[in-house]
Structure formats: structure tokens, C-alpha cells
Amino acid sequence: MSETVEPILEVRGVQKFFDGRQVLKDINLMVAPGETVVVLGPSGCGKSTLLRVIIGEHAPDAGHVYMWGEDVCCASAERLDRLRQRFGVLFQSGALYSSMTVGENVALPLREHTDLDDQIIEMVVKMKLELVGLRDFENLMPSQISGGMRKRVGLARAIARDPQILFYDEPTSGLDPIATSVIGQLIIDLRTKLGVTSIVVTHDMKSALRIGDRIAMLYGGEFIAVGTPEDFRNPTDERVRQFVEGLADGPIPLRVSKTNYLSDLLGVGQPDGQ
Amino acid sequence: MSATSFVRLLERVGAQGEGLLAYLGGLGYLALDVLKHTFAGLVTRPRIKADETFFQMVRLGVRAVPIIFLVQLLVGMTLSFTLAPVLSDYGQLDKLATVISKAVFPQLGPLLASVVLTGFAGAAIAAELGTMVVGEEIAALRTSAIQPIRFLVVPRVIACILMTVALTVLANVVGTAGGGLVAYLVLDIDPWQYYHTAINSLIIKDVATGLIKGGIFGFIIVIVSCYEGLSVTGGAGGVGRATTNSVVRSIFLIITANCAFTALFYFVW
Structure with missing residues (x-):
């Protein structure tokens, strides 16, 4: 992204907690007009939460989100409605x-x-x-x-x-390959023909590589890699490689439980696994 | 009782009290929001949706007519059966219409109409809005810059208040007529005499307080059920809880408000 272009969307130092658990840790992102940014990451990494913070559905616990230079988080209901008339959201369902x-x-x-x-x-x-x-x-x-x-x-x-900005929450999950391709092409067309800026949250690697100008990978509540689709085809980070190649073994565990499996199964030891 | 268990008891009472205050505060905020959007919708665009309001009036109110008719007819008849022997003992059977109309118009008409409507309309509103929350429809409305309060709640509030008042009128007439039916068929009281006694004994206060209360109860039903529906969390179970809560809490608040307003009208009118 060129330094001189005024970003249409800027996420600055956003943090979000749910019940004391930190879901987003200091997220920063700049999106230029007409750019398609894909936010990639495994299930439960905070992608949808980030999207909801950006569109003003959740208030961040720290940080700011700016759209057209205006702070979404501090906007009055009327201002927020005026902003919302300029962007569109595709919900997961x-x-x-x-x-x-x-x-x-x-x-x-x-x-x-x-x-x-x-x-x-x-x-x-x-x-x-x-x-x-x-x-x-x-x-x-x-x-x-x-x-x-x-x-x-x-x-x-x-x-x-x-709308000038479109947010997509998992636009291709649950779609057949043809519909996935149609939606992917539509996102590309909206960008090339109408200059629509898109922020796409997905875990669909193939679509991400096809439609994204830039890809940001979210893991553990922070961006672990931001780059072009080309960078993601040849990743240097092991976590990114595991995700891109869809490997079962690697630094990203499937299981996220903090308790010890055996003691949990047998009902012995401390409830928190200590 | 030991000191610690006493402290625990106090803590529990405090927590319950805090929860109740927060709940009432939530209802109050919603009511204020509704008033704000209603007045804004009267004078500026976007206007209140007249067709949606009319649709809700039919859905919530008109379809409740048969059940309220039946309930109120039976209640009137029961009243007649209950009061006739007592009045007979005092040689005052000709006052039956007075007693029944005085019980129905300011009290039983609005109270029973709104309790039936709680199950009919309140549960439907809570379940509908709750399902919309779970299906992200409310979030989609908000992100489309369409305020759910204006778009969904205001038409329901107007419809529910108007229909509770209208159904109170129906309940009053049918309840008193139900008493008259027993008076005519069982007690041999001339229907015209019953009618005239009822009309002559009712004063404006009886009718007006009944209708005012009907409107207030309608407001309680719709605010509680919208609040419960919009604050659903946790899927289908949450929708079920909201539906039950909206009925139970509406009925409790209606009966509390009834007592308060009856006392108020007793002293100031």
C-alpha cells in the first residue's frame, strides 16, 4: 500500500476482552480505498469479533477504528447510522x-x-x-x-x-465449489469495476489467495503475518505454513483445552488442571 | 444464625435487588427509546410504519378477540353465580348489575384482557424478536442503519396499546353481559332492568380508569416482551426462557401496576 494514500479504514490498537479472556490483542490494520484485505485464521481466533468491532457492533476495550477518518467507536448513534449507510455487511448466516x-x-x-x-x-x-x-x-x-x-x-x-466498503463474514463457507467461485469472482468484480473496498474474513485458503490483494493472518488474537497472496504461497512462519498447507501437525494445536486430558477424564486433580 | 451466613443472606438479597433494579432500568431505557422514536417518527422521516402497525394490530389483537370474549363471558357468569346468593340474603338482588359492572369495568375487564393478551401477544413478540436476535437479523438491521427500535418495536408498541384498550372495551361489555345472561336465565331478572341498572350505576371514573389501565397494561406487556426478546442470548434455550419470562414478568408487573393505579385513583379521583 502506498504511503500517500489516505486509508479508507484504519484499525488502531484494538483490544477486546470477553469475560476476562483477551480475544483481540493490539490489532492494527490500514486498508486503502479499493483494496481487498482478507483476514485469515483458524476457527475461534477472533476473526468475527474483529469484524464486529470494525462495523461498530462491539465496542473495543481499547483502541479505535476509523472509517473515512471518522472514529466508529466514539460516533453517536446518528453518525454511526450515516457511516453504516456507506458500507455493507454480509453475515455468516x-x-x-x-x-x-x-x-x-x-x-x-x-x-x-x-x-x-x-x-x-x-x-x-x-x-x-x-x-x-x-x-x-x-x-x-x-x-x-x-x-x-x-x-x-x-x-x-x-x-x-x-456501498463503498463491504465486509464479508465467511462468504464462502457452506457453499458448493461453483457458488464459491461465483462469490469470489463477484468480490473481484466489485473491486475492479466499481472500486469497492472489501474486508473478507474467512478460513477458506483457496478463496483468500484468489481474491485478496493483501492477506492478514490472525492467530491467538493478533496478526502473525500480513502480506500479499504471493507471500502466503511461500510462507516463512511455521504457523502460517501449517495453516496454508492444512497440516494436522504443527505449532497450531487443534485442541485448545487448558486442562490435562487424563485427569479430566478420570475426574482427578484440580479442576483447572494444576 | 451465624455472622457469616447472615452476611451471605444480605449479599444474596443485595444481588437480587441489584438484578431487579437493573431489569427495571433496562425496561425504562427501552420505554424512553420507544417514546423518542415514536415522537421522531410522527414529525420527521422515516415515518412510523403504518402498514406494519396495522398488521401487528391484527396479529396481536384481533386474533385474541375470540379467546377474550369467551374468558370474559365465563368470568361474568361466574360472578353472577357467586354474588347472587349473597345479594339475595340481603334482599339486594336487583343490585346485581351494579356489583358486576362495578367489578368488571374498572378491574376485571382490563386485568383479564391484558393477562390473556400477555400469553397471546407478549409470548409471540418475545419469541419472534428472540429468534431474530439468534438469527443475527437484528444485527443485520442495525448494520443496515435501520434502527430495530423504530422498525420493529414502535409498531408493536402502538399496536399492543391500542388493541389492549380496544379489547378492554370488549371485555367490559362481554363480562357484564355474561353476568346478565345468568341473571336472565337463572335468576329471572329482566335483561332491560339489568342493562339500565348497570348503565346507571357506572360513572365516568369506572370506565375511564379501566381504559387508562388497559393502555398501561398494554404498554407493560409490549415493553417487557420486546425487552426479553431483544436481550436473548444463547440460542433456542434463550428464546424459550425469554418467552416464559415475558409472560411471568408481564403478569407480575400488570398486577403490581393494577394495585398501584387502583390506589392512586382511589385517592386522587
Whole structure:
């Protein structure tokens, strides 16, 4: 990233605790306009928490998040709403409104925040649904479509108002390889054609290498590596290598329990494993 | 009792008291937020969603009409059966309509209508909003810069208050008529005489306090159930807990408020 470009998004020294457990330790990240940054990491490493802090859903315990130079964490509800109108979020589950049809879901941000008349809104809805390949599903309820489709509708809704920044929480998990590829291509197209800045949280290595301009790997609540996809193809850090190559053995353990397995199994010793 | 167990008891009482205060504070904050968004929605854009409000009125209120009709009819009949022998003993059976209407209009009408509505509307609201929290729908609304309070809660609050008042009117009429039905069929009291006695003995205060209380109970039901629904944590179990809590806590708060307002109206009106 060039030094002269003003970052569109900046995360500065963010820390977050849950019940005394530190989930994020001093996270710093600068994202330039039009850049696609992938936040990569194993399950439970704090990726989604970081995303929620950035979009203003969780307040950080320390540090700041700036979007367009404005502090998200200290913004008033009105300011935050104005910021939120300029970015879109794709939730992991799609988070569709279950009482509305697919079309109404995509139309809602337009109905709520614009004065467009119904005909135009309907047209935009069809266009956005076509982008994710679901134009024929406009009149179905979210419960009538599959999980992968719900996620794609969630994406159509997130881009309904042509946001400048898009946040994706696991956009490809649970999708078949073709849909994964379509979503990946869509993220790339949004960037190249419309200059949309994207922050993608995922553990899907293949997608990360394909769509990311930069990849940041989160492990244990901190970034252990930040670099280009090329850097990640030939990693120097053992933890990154284990993750990229998907190895069972390595410095990143699958098991995260702190207690001793045997004493836990037999019900002996201290409850905290000491 | 030893000193330590006494201290422990105090600690427990203190913790419970703190929890109660925090809960009431949460309800108060939500109520203030709702008022703020309601007034803002009356004067500025985005406006209160009229179609959503109407939909909620049908869903929460209109569909409760049959059950409230039935409950109140049975309660009126029961009252008649219970009071008739006592009044007969004093030779005051002609005052039956007075006693029943005086019991139903300011008390039993609003109270029972809102208790039934707690199970009908309160549980539905808590379960619905709770499921929306679990499905990240509320978070999605917020990140789309759509305030859940304005979008979801305000229409439900308006619908629930209007419908509780409307159902109180229904409950009052049906409850008194239920008493009249027994009076006519069993006690041989002329229906016209029953009607006129009831109308003549009711004063504005009886009717007005009943309707005011109906509105207040409706507000309690909807604020408690929205609060419970929106503060759900922990998946399906959390939704179940919120639903149960919304019913139990609403009924408790309604009965407390009923006592308080009855006392207030006794002294100041």
C-alpha cells in the first residue's frame, strides 16, 4: 500500500476482552480505498469479533477504528447510522429477515434509506439478485431456500445500495465449489469495476489467495503475518505454513483445552488442571 | 444464625435487588427509546410504519378477540353465580348489575384482557424478536442503519396499546353481559332492568380508569416482551426462557401496576 494514500479504514490498537479472556490483542490494520484485505485464521481466533468491532457492533476495550477518518467507536448513534449507510455487511448466516421474501430483503435498505419509487427499487432488486444468480427466487421466503442461497441473497442485500466498503463474514463457507467461485469472482468484480473496498474474513485458503490483494493472518488474537497472496504461497512462519498447507501437525494445536486430558477424564486433580 | 451466613443472606438479597433494579432500568431505557422514536417518527422521516402497525394490530389483537370474549363471558357468569346468593340474603338482588359492572369495568375487564393478551401477544413478540436476535437479523438491521427500535418495536408498541384498550372495551361489555345472561336465565331478572341498572350505576371514573389501565397494561406487556426478546442470548434455550419470562414478568408487573393505579385513583379521583 502506498504511503500517500489516505486509508479508507484504519484499525488502531484494538483490544477486546470477553469475560476476562483477551480475544483481540493490539490489532492494527490500514486498508486503502479499493483494496481487498482478507483476514485469515483458524476457527475461534477472533476473526468475527474483529469484524464486529470494525462495523461498530462491539465496542473495543481499547483502541479505535476509523472509517473515512471518522472514529466508529466514539460516533453517536446518528453518525454511526450515516457511516453504516456507506458500507455493507454480509453475515455468516446471511441473516435474512425471515418474515420477508427474498426480494423484500434486498429491497429493504433501498426502501428505508432512499426515495426511489417502487418500480426502480424492483429493478435494482432484480439486478442485484441476478448478480448472485438468484433472480428467479425473488418471491420465495428465506426458509424455502438453502443455506448457501441465503448467503448469496445476503450478499445481494449488502450490495443493494452500492456501498463503498463491504465486509464479508465467511462468504464462502457452506457453499458448493461453483457458488464459491461465483462469490469470489463477484468480490473481484466489485473491486475492479466499481472500486469497492472489501474486508473478507474467512478460513477458506483457496478463496483468500484468489481474491485478496493483501492477506492478514490472525492467530491467538493478533496478526502473525500480513502480506500479499504471493507471500502466503511461500510462507516463512511455521504457523502460517501449517495453516496454508492444512497440516494436522504443527505449532497450531487443534485442541485448545487448558486442562490435562487424563485427569479430566478420570475426574482427578484440580479442576483447572494444576 | 451465624455472622457469616447472615452476611451471605444480605449479599444474596443485595444481588437480587441489584438484578431487579437493573431489569427495571433496562425496561425504562427501552420505554424512553420507544417514546423518542415514536415522537421522531410522527414529525420527521422515516415515518412510523403504518402498514406494519396495522398488521401487528391484527396479529396481536384481533386474533385474541375470540379467546377474550369467551374468558370474559365465563368470568361474568361466574360472578353472577357467586354474588347472587349473597345479594339475595340481603334482599339486594336487583343490585346485581351494579356489583358486576362495578367489578368488571374498572378491574376485571382490563386485568383479564391484558393477562390473556400477555400469553397471546407478549409470548409471540418475545419469541419472534428472540429468534431474530439468534438469527443475527437484528444485527443485520442495525448494520443496515435501520434502527430495530423504530422498525420493529414502535409498531408493536402502538399496536399492543391500542388493541389492549380496544379489547378492554370488549371485555367490559362481554363480562357484564355474561353476568346478565345468568341473571336472565337463572335468576329471572329482566335483561332491560339489568342493562339500565348497570348503565346507571357506572360513572365516568369506572370506565375511564379501566381504559387508562388497559393502555398501561398494554404498554407493560409490549415493553417487557420486546425487552426479553431483544436481550436473548444463547440460542433456542434463550428464546424459550425469554418467552416464559415475558409472560411471568408481564403478569407480575400488570398486577403490581393494577394495585398501584387502583390506589392512586382511589385517592386522587
